[in-house]
Amino acid sequence: MANKSRRNLERESRVEIQPPGIPEHLRPGIVAPGSRGQVASNPYDCMTLTCLCPYFRGKIDPQNQCILGNGQIMAMAFRKEYRMLTEDERLRYHNALNILKRSGEYDRLGRQHQAVAGSGGAHSGPGFLPWHREFIKRFEIALRLIDPSISVPYWDSILDSYLPDPRDSIFFSTIFMGETDFFGNVITGPFAYWSTIDGRNAILRNLGREGQLFTEWNIQQVMQQNMIQNILAYTAPMQGCPYPVNFGALEYSHSNVHLWVGGHMKPPEQSTSDPIFFSHHAFVDFIWELWRQSVQPAWAREMAYAPDIPACADPQHFSYSLMRPFFTLYNRDGLSNMYTDQMYRFESRPKCTAGKPTCGTPYLFCDTRGFPHCVSKIKLNGLCIGFEGFDACFDGICQMGRCRPGPTPAPFVPQTQLSQTQQTQILQRQIQFVNCFNRHPCCETWASLGECRRNGNFMRQLCQAACHLCKPSFNTTSECVDRHISCRQWRINDQCRGSSDLFMQENCRRSCGFCGTPKNASCPIPAPVIIAFYFSSPKKGVTNYSS
Structure with missing residues (x-):
């Protein structure tokens, strides 16, 4: 009877009643003038929904909302816990x-992470x-180009x-x-037999061999900090660094989860092979945002960065070092409030x-002892020692320390695919953007x-298509066309x-009215020395090269 009432509560709590339009918590904030990412030559560089809108083949309405082809308003991504x-x-x-x-x-995208696994400012x-x-953020955009309704869920x-x-x-x-x-190969579920970037024909996991999962204490250690160098922490300092090592740093506790999952998640070079990577890092990002919202005023979130000290961190971690391989960005650009003001919320x-005593989903149960908290449900035949009397077993009951099938058929059988x-509908609506342009x-x-051939470095950066x-x-044979999907919106935005x-003279000739002048009207031979000037520092216009 208790199990039945809990399930009724769960069903009630999962009924969503929303007014027309976008829910208030998924409406972007006001964009400050001059903010980056309002215009971009590829969707991954966008930092606003209006920038993304043309890539989704949407239209901006008078309220500055993006209306998608199906008539829906494009909302910010909303990252939920995976089981919620x-x-x-x-x-989806x-x-x-x-x-x-x-x-x-x-x-x-995984190879971008692989490229900075052992060097650069990513670790x-x-x-x-x-x-x-x-x-x-870039990974989430790639997924939303396939299905705009989804977001990257976080794995708490x-x-x-809490489980035995x-x-x-x-x-x-x-x-x-x-x-x-037996060998750790993922052979069931939505990612069964996925090929990996190191050439295997299945994702490898070795759960629980080393490391540990996040705990509430890990969160408390982060939330108790009030110095930026303990959050944007020096996790590989050398002798002479004036700051003591903070062993409660989020990077350390996050690494323990990588070790706990094991297999491909263990070495940074291979970790993106396992989709767990993205949900794990979405949770890490959530913890960081909780600290930012709790401890820092809005202005400090975009300004405060750990001091640039060579004895404490590789110079590639310094605030104004380039964020490889995103060469239009500095490391400190990752502090922007626009991520959670414009792109996604948690x-x-x-x-x-x-x-x-319910957690709002069939996949979690409430442990009411002491301070009530949600706990993941347990698979059939899994250990449930200590949770006798709780609705701890998914579609089963806890008997003699193990989850066993109940006396009646399972009340809830989840689907495993659309x-x-x-x-077919999602595939037909999928937006494919090819980032291949001359600049x-x-x-x-x-x-x-x-x-x-003669001026390869320069031409590789500016003239990839040519x-x-x-x-x-x-179509490369016609001059008076718009080659980029965003041309019309860029013209409207002046x-x-x-x-x-x-960039616009090359790729938006029709929308911008450049058809009357031949493209080659004035074309000096490019000199190699130009490269140093053109690519010496990040620039914010659409002419930037983006890897």
Whole structure:
């Protein structure tokens, strides 16, 4: 009877009643003049929904909202705990991940992380949190180009840490992350037999061999800090660093989770092979944002960075060092409030009370002892010692320390994939953006003169399409066309002239009215020395090169 009433409460709590339009918590804030990412030559550099809108083939309405092709208003991403997703949200997320994987874009993004795994400002220093914030944002955009309704869910591994054996968590079942064979290969679930960037034909996991999951104490250690160098921490200092090592730093505790999952998650070079990576880092980003909102005023969130001290961190972690491989950004750009003001928000962590002992999902239960808190449910045959009398077993009961099937058929059988009709509809609506452009109107002339070979460094940066370094999606034989999907919106935003005019003369000739002048009207031969001037520092216009 108790189990039945809890399930009724869970069903009631999952009914969503929303007014027309975007919920208030998913409406972007006001964009400050001059903020980066309002205009971008590829979707990954965007920092506003209006910048993203053309890439989703949407239209900006008079209220400055992006109206998608299906008539829906594009909202900010809303990152929930993985087990709090509705059935439809979870299946859509898994479907988008598989489409992204098949397209090759999942592995391309993974190789960006692989490239900075052993060097750069992504690990072992103050740049860790800003770099991964930008990286997860880009990954989320890639998924939303497939299905705008989804977001990257975060994995609150604290929910699993309460279990006698977290390996028995429902999170590691066919419903979520999948299960492994004797050798650790992921062979069930939505990511079964995924190829990996190191050439294996299945993701590898070795759960619980070393490391540990997040705990509430880890969160408290972060929230108790009031000095920025203990958050953007020096996690690989050398002798002579004037700041003591903070062993409670978020980068350290996050690394323990990588070790606990093991397999591909253990070495940074391979960790993106496992989709757990992105949900784990979404939670790390959430913890950082909780600290920012709790401790820092809004202005300090964008200004405070750990001091640039060579004895404390590799110079690539310094605040004004380039954020490799995102060469239009500095490390400190990852401090921007625009991430959570414009692009995404977090749903609160799952919680319950003694008066309402339910967590709002079939995949969590409420431990009401002491301070009530949510705990992950346990798979059948998993250990449930200490949770006798609780609704701890997914579709089962706890008997003699093990989760066993109940005396009646399971009341809830989750789906494991979208219907074929839904999958087809999403594929038909999928937005494919090919980031292959020339960034100067003289590129084709220079290429015809052999400059792709003679002046390779310069041409690789400015003239990728003309030098056949990528395959563009536009017709290269016609001059009076718009080659970029955002041209019309850029014209409306008065971007045809100014710092972006060379890019616009090449790629937005129709919208910007450049058709009357031939592209090659004035094309000096590019000199190699230009490279040092053109690419010496990040610039914010659409003419920037973005890897």
